[in-house]
Amino acid sequence: MAQSRRQNKRLGIYVHIPFCRKKCAYCDFYSYCPHDARVYEAYADAVIAHMKSYRDVGVDYAPDTVYIGGGTPTSMPPEEMLRILHGIRSSFRVVKNAEITMECNPATADMQTLRRYRRAGVNRLSIGMQSSNENELRALGRIHSFGDVKRTVRDAREARIDNINLDLMYGIPFQTFDSWRDTLRRAVALRPEHISLYCLKLEAGTPMCENASRYVFPDDEMQFAMYSHAISYLASCGYEQYEISNFARRGFECRHNLKYWQCEEYLGFGPSAHSYFADVRFSFKPSVSEYIKNVVGGARGALTDEYEQIPARERLGEYVMLRMRLNAGIDRAEFFRTFGKDFDRLFGQKLARYVKGGFVKDTGGAYRFTTSGMFVSNYILSDILDFDADGHFLL
Numbered sequence: 001m002a003q004s005r006r007q008n009k010r011l012g013i014y015v016h017i018p019f020c021r022k023k024c025a026y027c028d029f030y031s032y033c034p035h036d037a038r039v040y041e042a043y044a045d046a047v048i049a050h051m052k053s054y055r056d057v058g059v060d061y062a063p064d065t066v067y068i069g070g071g072t073p074t075s076m077p078p079e080e081m082l083r084i085l086h087g088i089r090s091s092f093r094v095v096k097n098a099e100i101t102m103e104c105n106p107a108t109a110d111m112q113t114l115r116r117y118r119r120a121g122v123n124r125l126s127i128g129m130q131s132s133n134e135n136e137l138r139a140l141g142r143i144h145s146f147g148d149v150k151r152t153v154r155d156a157r158e159a160r161i162d163n164i165n166l167d168l169m170y171g172i173p174f175q176t177f178d179s180w181r182d183t184l185r186r187a188v189a190l191r192p193e194h195i196s197l198y199c200l201k202l203e204a205g206t207p208m209c210e211n212a213s214r215y216v217f218p219d220d221e222m223q224f225a226m227y228s229h230a231i232s233y234l235a236s237c238g239y240e241q242y243e244i245s246n247f248a249r250r251g252f253e254c255r256h257n258l259k260y261w262q263c264e265e266y267l268g269f270g271p272s273a274h275s276y277f278a279d280v281r282f283s284f285k286p287s288v289s290e291y292i293k294n295v296v297g298g299a300r301g302a303l304t305d306e307y308e309q310i311p312a313r314e315r316l317g318e319y320v321m322l323r324m325r326l327n328a329g330i331d332r333a334e335f336f337r338t339f340g341k342d343f344d345r346l347f348g349q350k351l352a353r354y355v356k357g358g359f360v361k362d363t364g365g366a367y368r369f370t371t372s373g374m375f376v377s378n379y380i381l382s383d384i385l386d387f388d389a390d391g392h393f394l395l
């Protein structure tokens with residue numbers, strides 16, 4: 001009888017793999033290189049046990065996206081990664097056509113391993129290419145060459161992974177407009193289904209930030225030129241921009257990341273992983289040893305780092321912030337259906353000067369950023385949305 005009460009609500013599953021072979025010079029994500037190989041096995045055990053503790057969720061939810069991110073998932077020993085992939089399916093009713101993505105550093109994956117992951121369900125590979133220029137890759141502290149990227153794409157195709165993303169970066173030390181153009185051209189030549197662009201940000205505490213005076217960075221004007229060129233070049237090559245930083249051939253938009261921007265539910269596992277579930281946003285503390293200890297010891301409460309019930313008015317602020325990232329922007333009618341409020345009455349006046357300045361387009365049915373608006377979207381959003389001292393949205 002319980003079977004007949006089952007619902008099939010959609011859900012995203014995120015698993016964080018906090019390991020990398022070597023830390024990149026600019027990176028402030030939670031990841032490290034374990035010196036003791038037994039950590040991988042203990043970590044896989046902990047993630048699997050943690051997911052199992054959510055089995056009840058499987059009664060109502062059928063995950064349609066899974067994202068294995070990091071860190072570098074492909075730096076895990078394949079046996080441990082395969083155990084995690086099987087663990088996901090034994091804890092959740094993952095739907096048949098689910099999008100299952102794995103992030104990959106090009107120096108850490110071989111064809112045989114990719115074949116095994118494909119057989120375990122991975123059908124999308126997100127490759128951290130960043131640049132095709134060897135000097136730029138060296139400045140970033142990446143452990144791979146562009147040759148490794150080409151080989152990984154070839155291996156992934158051989159392994160029958162037919163949905164590939166390439167991550168590219170602009171704003172890299174010593175990068176020029178020409179070298180960026182070259183990176184884009186060589187990325188497109190590899191025929192990925194999806195391309196993501198990131199602007200390098202100097203994060204406090206990273207080696208690159210601490211030694212910033214040794215580098216020459218492209219200035220804001222150059223970064224904008226690089227971003228605008230990428231948008232027009234990728235459009236001319238058949239990649240549609242659907243989000244500030246994301247471009248895809250039609251039908252290959254990342255379904256998992258769309259969940260984040262469309263305020264849909266997802267559960268994250270692993271240290272520093274975030275979740276949005278049943279109107280609560282929460283994350284786990286960024287420590288592998290604490291994570292293993294608390295999962296194994298059953299002290300789930302001790303895992304939690306941030307925990308916040310999201311009231312309706314906060315949801316409205318989040319909706320505006322996340323939806324405006326999408327190329328489709330905010331549809332007035334949908335906003336009214338979702339919140340019972342008139343978008344123009346709340347934000348129309350504040351947005352008017354950005355419409356006038358060419359940063360936001362009012363299409364009649366929707367508001368959306370133009371290319372120049374996307375480049376400064378954080379500034380515009382913080383201007384139109386009001387937050388209190390604790391960062392809570394004020395209506």
Ligand code: SF4
Nearest residue numbers: 020023024027070071
């Ligand atoms: S591979 Fe990715 S997660 Fe690992 S150090 Fe480099 S940027 Fe950070």
